[in-house]
Amino acid sequence: MKTLFVNELQSPDELKSGIVATIGFFDGVHLGHRFLIEQLKDVAQKAGLPSAVITFYIHPRKVLHTDYVPELLTSFEEKLYQLSTTGIDYCIVIDFTRTLSEYSAKSFIQEILSNHLHVKSLLIGYDHRFGKDRADGFDEYKKYGETVGMEVLLASQLTEEKVHHSSTAVRKMLKEGRVKDAAQLLSYNYKLKGVVVHGNNVGEEIGFPTANIDVFDKGKILPKAGCVYAVRVKAEKNIYNGMLYMGSRPTLFSNTEELRIEVNIFDFSGNLYGKTIEVEFIDYLRGDIKFNQKSDLIKQLEKDKENALKVLAE
Numbered sequence: 001m002k003t004l005f006v007n008e009l010q011s012p013d014e015l016k017s018g019i020v021a022t023i024g025f026f027d028g029v030h031l032g033h034r035f036l037i038e039q040l041k042d043v044a045q046k047a048g049l050p051s052a053v054i055t056f057y058i059h060p061r062k063v064l065h066t067d068y069v070p071e072l073l074t075s076f077e078e079k080l081y082q083l084s085t086t087g088i089d090y091c092i093v094i095d096f097t098r099t100l101s102e103y104s105a106k107s108f109i110q111e112i113l114s115n116h117l118h119v120k121s122l123l124i125g126y127d128h129r130f131g132k133d134r135a136d137g138f139d140e141y142k143k144y145g146e147t148v149g150m151e152v153l154l155a156s157q158l159t160e161e162k163v164h165h166s167s168t169a170v171r172k173m174l175k176e177g178r179v180k181d182a183a184q185l186l187s188y189n190y191k192l193k194g195v196v197v198h199g200n201n202v203g204e205e206i207g208f209p210t211a212n213i214d215v216f217d218k219g220k221i222l223p224k225a226g227c228v229y230a231v232r233v234k235a236e237k238n239i240y241n242g243m244l245y246m247g248s249r250p251t252l253f254s255n256t257e258e259l260r261i262e263v264n265i266f267d268f269s270g271n272l273y274g275k276t277i278e279v280e281f282i283d284y285l286r287g288d289i290k291f292n293q294k295s296d297l298i299k300q301l302e303k304d305k306e307n308a309l310k311v312l313a314e
Contacts, residue, residue, distance in 0.1 A: 001084040005057075007095040008103075011116040015052075018120040019090065020044035021113070022155070023054040024128055028073030029082035030186045032165030035158035037086045040123050043153065047121055050089035054117070055079070056096040063096050071171055071221040073186070075193075082188070092117060105131025106144045114148040122150055126157040177224035179281035189232075189280045192220065192261070196272040199262060206294055208301050210245075210262035211235075211272050213279070222246065223281060225259060226288040230308040233265050234278040241266045243308040244279055247288055266305065283311045 004012055022040050026033050037053065044051035059070045074082060083091050094100070094112075103112065108131055113119040122145060124138055136144075138154050145152035158165050165185055173182040174190060183189045192215050199212035211233075215222075223229065226247040233242045244263040263279055285307055291297045 001086075001088055001091055003080060003091045003093060005093045005095070006117070008097070008100050008112055008116070011118070015050075015090075015118045018049050018118050019052045020047055020049050020121040020123070021052040021054050021092070021117070021119045022123040022125065023113075023130060024125055025059060026053065026055050026079060026083065027059075027070075027167045028170055028186055029079060029086070030073075030165060030167065030170055032158050032185075034086060034187065035165070036123070036125055036155050037088060039155050041087060043121055043123060044089075049120060052090035052092050052117075052119075053083055053086075053088055054092045054094060054113075055083075057093055058096060060096050060101065063098060064101055070219050072217070072219045073167055073170055073174075073190070073221065075217040075220060078191070102132055105129075105136040105141060107131075109141060109144045109150065109152075110148050114145075114150055119150060122152045123155050124152060125155050171221055174221055174223045177227045177229075177284045177287075179223055179229060180283045183281075189282060190223065191278055191280050192222070193217070193276065193278040194261070196275055196277060198273065199260070206298050206301070208264045208298075208305075210264050211277060213261045213263065213277065215261065216276075222259075222261075228285040228287075228304055230282045230285055230311040231263060232280040232282060232312070233263055233268075234280070235265065235268065235272060236270070236275065240268050241309065241312045242268075242279070243285065243304055244281075264301075264305070266309070285311070 006012060020040060020043050022036060041051050057076055061068045062070060080091060113122060124141060129137060142152040170182050170185050179190055192213070194213040194215040196211045197214045199210065223246065229244045231242050231244045233240045242263050242265040244261065246261045247259065249260055285304055289300060291300070
């Protein structure tokens with residue numbers, strides 16, 4: 001996959017022979033997105049043209065409403081990586097600006113997609129709308145495309161009994177701590193990346209040292225707090241098993257303490273302060289438990305580690 005960064009005035013030379021494209025933010029690049037992209041590749045192959053996903057660096061709503069806080073499933077870099085696994089030829093990243101937000105669907109199709117990006121066939125997601133105020137729908141898109149010789153097609157929806165494939169559905173699962181279910185919809189395990197910072201060293205005192213993580217991308221959604229999760233940890237180019245706690249640590253502490261993300265990495269020794277690590281959520285283990293003495297906490301952590309290893313072995 002080749003990534004092209006363009007604005008509304010650019011017309012990349014390498015696209016001049018035409019492309020087959022779809023457009024969207026593609027947060028998470030989940031199974032629903034992948035189903036759409038498979039249809040896109042099929043249309044492109046039949047047309048003998050390259051396939052392209054047109055997306056944005058910043059969430060459009062963030063440009064229109066500066067106080068909007070997106071709950072993202074992927075950082076921009078993670079999104080590009082996941083798109084690269086789909087087998088598309090191009091990822092075209094448009095600089096979404098206030099000027100671009102004023103384009104009607106008709107102007108966007110005719111001026112941006114046709115004139116500048118040379119889209120010959122446009123595949124529209126079954127529930128996707130674009131253009132100022134999202135006023136138009138598929139029938140209008142099709143009509144606007146016909147005036148410039150662009151075929152506009154409606155993609156079919158991925159349907160499975162009792163399963164709705166959407167970024168919203170994945171976010172709901174993560175907020176409920178259902179990281180394993182979220183992975184099923186994403187087609188990969190949810191991840192957070194950050195730098196290791198100093199904590200209170202309580203874990204080390206009781207035999208369960210933890211790496212406290214300051215997450216890089218503050219726009220990414222955090223799984224449900226007040227929970228312990230079985231995780232895999234990428235640290236210093238190696239992969240380790242571990243268990244992660246996210247919450248305000250009511251055990252031996254007051255509930256007023258700020259949110260902490262701390263991971264106990266199994267079979268690891270070394271200094272990670274100031275270094276980048278990535279945690280991959282595998283499954284939920286348990287919720288918060290309040291203990292009044294360290295011995296009870298240690299017993300529970302031993303049980304947590306045993307349960308985590310069972311989950312990770314599966």
